[in-house]
Amino acid sequence: MSHDQSRVNSLQKRLHVKSDANFFESLKATLPVNFDNSIGSSNYVVTLGFGTPKKNLTLTFDTSSDVTWIQCQPCTSCYPQQEPIFNSSTSQTYKNLTCTSPQCSQLQTRNCSTDTNTCIYGVNYGESYTRGFFATETLTLNPFDVFPNFTFGCGVDNGGLFGGSAGLLGLGRNPLSLVGQTASKYGNYFSYCLPTYSSSSGNLVIGKEGGPTNSASLKFTPLSTNSYEPSFYFIEVDAIKVGEQTLSISPSVFTNSGTIIDMGTVVTRLQPEAYSALRTSFRQQMMNYTMTQGVFPFDTCYDLRGHQNVKVPPITFVFAGNVEVPLDFSGILVATSQTQACLAFAGNSDASEVGIFGNLQQQTLDVVYDVDGGKLGFGTGGCSIPETPNSLQFGRLTPWTKNNSDVPKKIKKNNDQLVLQCWI
Numbered sequence: 001m002s003h004d005q006s007r008v009n010s011l012q013k014r015l016h017v018k019s020d021a022n023f024f025e026s027l028k029a030t031l032p033v034n035f036d037n038s039i040g041s042s043n044y045v046v047t048l049g050f051g052t053p054k055k056n057l058t059l060t061f062d063t064s065s066d067v068t069w070i071q072c073q074p075c076t077s078c079y080p081q082q083e084p085i086f087n088s089s090t091s092q093t094y095k096n097l098t099c100t101s102p103q104c105s106q107l108q109t110r111n112c113s114t115d116t117n118t119c120i121y122g123v124n125y126g127e128s129y130t131r132g133f134f135a136t137e138t139l140t141l142n143p144f145d146v147f148p149n150f151t152f153g154c155g156v157d158n159g160g161l162f163g164g165s166a167g168l169l170g171l172g173r174n175p176l177s178l179v180g181q182t183a184s185k186y187g188n189y190f191s192y193c194l195p196t197y198s199s200s201s202g203n204l205v206i207g208k209e210g211g212p213t214n215s216a217s218l219k220f221t222p223l224s225t226n227s228y229e230p231s232f233y234f235i236e237v238d239a240i241k242v243g244e245q246t247l248s249i250s251p252s253v254f255t256n257s258g259t260i261i262d263m264g265t266v267v268t269r270l271q272p273e274a275y276s277a278l279r280t281s282f283r284q285q286m287m288n289y290t291m292t293q294g295v296f297p298f299d300t301c302y303d304l305r306g307h308q309n310v311k312v313p314p315i316t317f318v319f320a321g322n323v324e325v326p327l328d329f330s331g332i333l334v335a336t337s338q339t340q341a342c343l344a345f346a347g348n349s350d351a352s353e354v355g356i357f358g359n360l361q362q363q364t365l366d367v368v369y370d371v372d373g374g375k376l377g378f379g380t381g382g383c384s385i386p387e388t389p390n391s392l393q394f395g396r397l398t399p400w401t402k403n404n405s406d407v408p409k410k411i412k413k414n415n416d417q418l419v420l421q422c423w424i
Contacts, residue, residue, distance in 0.1 A: 004042065004265060004266045004267055004297070004358075005296075005297055005346075008265055008269055008348075008356060009126050011064060011232075011260070011262065011265070011354070011356065027185055027186055027187070027207045027208070028186065028205055028206060028207030028208060029141040029142055029144075029145040029186070029205070029206045029207060030142070030203055030204070030205050030206075031046040031047070031048070031141060031142075031203065031204045031205075031206075032046065032047070032201045032202070032203060032204075033045070033046055033061075033192060033193070033194060033195065033201065033202035033203055033204050034046075034195070034201055034202070035194070035195060042266045043060045043061075043062070043163075043263065043264055043266070043359065044060070044061060044194055044202070044263065044359065045058050045059060045060055045061070045165055046058070046059060046061050046169060046204055047059075048139060048140065048141060048169065049139070049140030049141075050070060050086055050091075050137055050138070050139060050140075050152075051086065051088070051090070051091030051092075051093060051094060051137055051138060052091055052092040052093040052138050053091075053092075054138075054140050055083075055084075055086055055091075056083070057070055057083055057086065057166035057167065058082060058083060058164075058165055058166055059165055059166055059167050059168055059169040060162060060163070060165045060167075060168050060169070060264070061168070061169040061170075061171055061204060061263060062168055062169065062170060062171060062172075062262075062263050062264040063171045063172060063233060063261065063262060063263040063264070063369075064172060064231065064232055064233075064260065064262045064263070064264055065123070065125075065168055065170040065171070065172055065177075065231075065264070066170045066172040066173075066174035066176045066177045066180075066231050067107070067121060067123055067152070067153050067168075067170050067176055067177075068150075068151075068152045068153070068167070068168065068169050068170045068176075068177070068178055069121075069123070069130050069132070069152055069153030069154070069155045069158075069167045069168055069170075070086050070152065070153070070154065070155065070166050070167035071085045071086065071155050071156075071158050071166055071167055072085065072086050072087070072088055072132060072133070072154035072155055072156055073085050073086065073087040073088070073089075073156075074156065075156050075157075075158075076156045076157045077156075077157050077158065077159060078155075078156070078157075078158050079158060079159055079160070079162060080164065081162075081164050081165060081166050082164040082165070082166070083166055085166070086154070086166070088135070088137075088154055091137065091138075093136075093137055093138040093148065094135060094136075094137050094154075095135060095136050095137075095149075096116070096118045096119070096133050096134070096135045096154075097118070097119045097133075097134045097135055097136060097151070098117050098118065098119060099112035099113075099117050099118065099119050100117075101119060101134075103119070103134065103136075103151045103176065104119035104134055106174070106175060106176050107119070107121050107134065107176070108123075109121070109122040109123065109124075110122070110134070118133055118134075119133070119134040120132070120133065120134065121133070121134040121153045123153070125160065125161075125264075126160075127160050127161060128159065128160020128161050128162060129157075129158065129159060129160060130153060130155040130157070130158045130167070130168075131155060131156070131157040131158070132153055132154045132155035132156040132157060132158075133153070133154045133156070134151070134152075134153055134154075135151075135152060135153075135154045136149040136150060136151055136152070137149075137150055137152060137154075138150065139152070141206065145185075145206075147181070147182060150181060151176060151181060153167075155167065171190065171263070171369075172231035172232070172233075173225070173230060173231045173232070173233065173371060174230075174231045177231075178206070179206070179369075179371060182206060185207070186206050186207035186208075187207065187208065187372060188370075188371035188372040189206075189207055189208045189368075189369065189370055189371065189372070189373075190204070190205060190206045190207070190368075190369050190371075191204075191205045191366060191367060191368040191369065191377075192204045192205065192263075192367055193364065193365065193366050193367070193382035193383040194359055194362050194363045194364070194365075194367075194383065195363070195364070195383045196328065196330045196363050196364055196383070201383075202382075202383045203383075217366075217379040217380055217381070218366065218368060218377040218378065218379040219321070219323040219324075219325075219377065219378055219379070220321065220323065220368075220370070220375040220376065220377045221235055221236065221319035221320045221321045221323040221375065221376055221377075221378070222235075222236065222320055222321065222374060222375055222376075223235065223369075223370075223371070223374050223375055223376050224236065224258075224374075226258060232260045232262075233260055233261050233262075233369065233376065234258055234259065234260050235259055235260070235261055235319055235320070235357065235376055236254065236255070236258075236259065236319060236320035237254040237259050237274075237317060237318070237319060237320075237355065237357075238251065238254070238318045238319060238320055238322075239317075239318040240274065240277070240278055240315065240316070240317055240318065241314075241315065241316040241317075241318065241324075242278060242281040242282055242285065242313050242314075242315055243281075243285055243313035243314060245281055246318075247274075247277040247278060247281055248277060249273060249274050249277050250273075253271050253273045253274050253351070254271065254274065254355065256271075256351065256352070257271055257348075257351060257352055257353060257354050257355060258354050258355065259354060259355035259356070259357060260354055260355070260356055260357070261356075261357045261362075261367070261376065262356050262357065262358060262359075263359050263362075264359075265356045265358040265359065266358050266359055266360050267297060267298075267344060267345065267346050267358050267360055268331075268344075268345050268346070268355075268356060268357050268358040268360065268361045269345075269346050269347070269348050269353075269355060269356040269358070270345060270346075270347055270348065270355055271347075271348055271351055271353070271355055272347050272348055272349070272350070272351055273351065274347075274355070275345060275346070275347030275348070276347065278315075278343075278345060279299070279300050279343065279345075279347075281313075282300060282313065282315075282343050283300060285313040286302065286312070286313070288311075289302045289303075289304065289307065289310065290302060290303045291303075292340055294342065295336045295337075295340070295342060297346035298334070298336065298342035298343060298344070298345075298346065299346075300342060300343035301336065301340055301341065301342035301343070302340065302341055302342070303339055303340060304339060304340070304341055305339045310341075312329065312332060312333050314326055314327070314332070315327050315331075315332050317357070317361075319376075319378075323378060325365065325378045325380075326380060327361050328363050328364040328365070330344075330360065330363045330364070331344055331360050331361035331362070331363055332344055334360065344360055344361070345361075363383075364380070364381065364382060364383050365378055365379065365380060365382055366378065366379035366380075366382035367382075
């Protein structure tokens with residue numbers, strides 16, 4: 001989880017320093033989303049095709065990043081990845097961009113190779129980074145959705161916390177992101193549902209049609225922007241409920257620093273006062289269980305040995321427009337060992353730091369980004385989960401062990417409480 005905190009620090013640092021809807025209604029591209037432990041990352045991945053002939057590559061996707069990039073040969077410095085590293089010399093459609101190209105001028109960090117007049121990009125993510133040639137290539141989402149001259153980074157100097165993925169797919173608000181580059185076809189609209197288990201599949205849908213199957217359950221809250229980082233998706237938190245209790249938190253706690261929704265952060269970070277209120281209420285409603293030493297970044301952890309039924313209070317976020325979003329159990333309590341589970345939130349170190357609604361709390365929700373419409377939608381029960389929904393997945397944030405599969409567990413609802421049934 002130190003990797004997750006590094007990303008949070010990077011986001012905080014960055015923040016301090018219309019189309020015809022009817023036309024786009026029938027256009028979409030759907031990509032399966034997986035949480036794959038073999039990739040070695042705590043984030044979610046999709047598979048895309050690059051080049052001609054097409055090479056399939058697995059990328060982490062991220063709503064707070066704009067530049068899509070992959071590792072490229074010949075590497076100056078590349079990290080180990082699952083698939084063969086892309087070799088641009090074998091593609092018939094690869095082309096470097098010049099320093100004077102419009103795409104190069106849109107980069108936040110750029111340089112120029114004066115010998116070849118080639119645009120050089122660079123992106124830092126806290127402890128991680130990528131640098132290389134800014135280029136165009138044919139991108140294949142599926143056999144019917146192929147985009148020539150897609151702008152991306154061909155990274156030859158990359159390092160950090162990308163697991164075994166081949167790179168990153170940017171879904172930010174900048175015109176350079178996948179959303180921006182495909183807006184003429186899909187209308188600046190995308191959605192996803194993140195699965196709870198590595199064995200189940202969610203989806204990423206670019207475009208309006210083919211998104212959430214239960215669209216009637218969708219409720220929309222306004223999206224806002226911030227001049228310091230216009231690519232981020234800002235949302236307004238009005239309140240947080242633990243069980244039936246609405247926490248006593250001044251609205252200014254949320255509005256003074258703001259909140260973003262972010263795919264690349266795993267654990268939701270709250271403003272210190274908001275987190276303190278959440279933690280206090282949760283601990284009061286979990287007094288029947290023995291607290292134990294925390295595991296970074298968690299400070300509210302329980303030893304569940306000897307308990308076959310564990311009653312956990314539900315947590316609901318209330319966003320602007322009275323949009324209530326009940327969290328899946330996986331976003332409330334997370335197992336950090338065979339016998340320990342922790343409240344799945346963390347507090348920021350300073351009240352001025354932005355709140356971050358992370359991917360752990362987004363699991364199983366339909367999350368819909370209507371960028372042109374300026375709104376974000378939430379719907380419950382979006383991903384189909386095999387066997388027992390809301391199971392506590394032991395080891396979700398730690399390396400998997402062989403014995404994890406030997407622990408029977410399931411969740412049921414009982415009198416508005418979540419009940420963990422486990423034998424550990």
